Amino acid sequence: MKKKLKVKVKNLKIDDKFFSEGLDMQCNKVLVECKLIEYHGLDKYVVEKEGYTVLLDGNENAYI
Secondary structure, three states: OOOOOEEEHHHOOOOOEEEEEEEOOOOOEEEEEEEEEEEEEOOEEEEEEOOEEEEEEOOOEEEO
C-alpha cells in the first residue's frame, strides 16, 4: 500500500476525500475512508465516515 501524506483535518477543503484512523472488529488499527462535509464552528468538522456522520476536531490526523 502506498504511503499516505499526513495532514490535519482543518487543512482540508469541503468535499475532500481522505482517510482517518479507526479500529476493526479485532481492535486492529485501520485507515477508514472519509469525506469532509462542512465546518461546524469552534474547530469542529462534519465528516462522513463509512456511511456515518461524525464530528471531528480540526487537529485530528487525516491521510491523503
